[in-house]
Amino acid sequence: MSEPTIEVLIDANTLQARIAELATQIRKDYDGKPLVLVGVLKGSFLFLADLCKHLDNNVIIDFLQTSSYHGGRSTTGVVQIRKDVDVNIEGVDVLLVEDIVDTGTTLSHLIDLLGTRKPASLKIASLLSKPEARRVEVPVEYLGFEIENVFVVGYGLDDAEKYRQLPYIGVVKDS
Ligand code: PRP
Numbered sequence: 001m002s003e004p005t006i007e008v009l010i011d012a013n014t015l016q017a018r019i020a021e022l023a024t025q026i027r028k029d030y031d032g033k034p035l036v037l038v039g040v041l042k043g044s045f046l047f048l049a050d051l052c053k054h055l056d057n058n059v060i061i062d063f064l065q066t067s068s069y070h071g072g073r074s075t076t077g078v079v080q081i082r083k084d085v086d087v088n089i090e091g092v093d094v095l096l097v098e099d100i101v102d103t104g105t106t107l108s109h110l111i112d113l114l115g116t117r118k119p120a121s122l123k124i125a126s127l128l129s130k131p132e133a134r135r136v137e138v139p140v141e142y143l144g145f146e147i148e149n150v151f152v153v154g155y156g157l158d159d160a161e162k163y164r165q166l167p168y169i170g171v172v173k174d175s
Pocket residue numbers: 040041042043044066067068069070071075098099100101102103104105106107157158
């Protein structure tokens with residue numbers, strides 16, 4: 001079978017420009033206060049990397065890892081925590097950094113989980129959102145782009161672990 005083609009949905013320059021805007025807003029809102037950025041692996045690794053380069057020394061970087069798609073194209077609805085955060089988040093501002101909010105299942109689970117640890121605040125930054133796919137409402141304070149309900153890859157997002165390295169967001173066109 002020939003390699004599927006990837007159609008560009010959001011190009012690299014557009015992504016980077018929007019990420020810089022989000023970072024400006026985050027800097028303004030937190031105004032030098034300690035802030036723990038928690039990247040939700042694996043999909044968020046490039047977004048978090050590019051976002052944090054625009055931020056200041058008040059920021060601490062941590063990660064957790066969830067999985068609910070298990071390599072498929074639709075959520076199993078069961079969110080597994082594969083890796084928890086390392087830092088104590090009690091009393092500090094936390095910003096969860098996601099690549100995409102699809103059904104909302106992952107973030108809703110994470111808000112409940114991290115909320116029990118009593119952070120001073122818990123907000124969400126997501127590069128992408130698919131409002132049409134939502135099953136659970138989650139508040140996204142810093143959103144990059146709303147997209148249609150299509151399966152996207154690239155810039156951290158995968159199809160069976162492929163395409164995460166692409167510098168843009170694309171749509172797989174199966175041949
Ligand atoms: C994807 C994505 C989000 C979540 C969004 O993660 O990175 O974390 O699904 O979907 P939802 O809103 O329907 O919960 P996945 O479980 O595929 O793991 P990955 O980031 O390692 O690819």
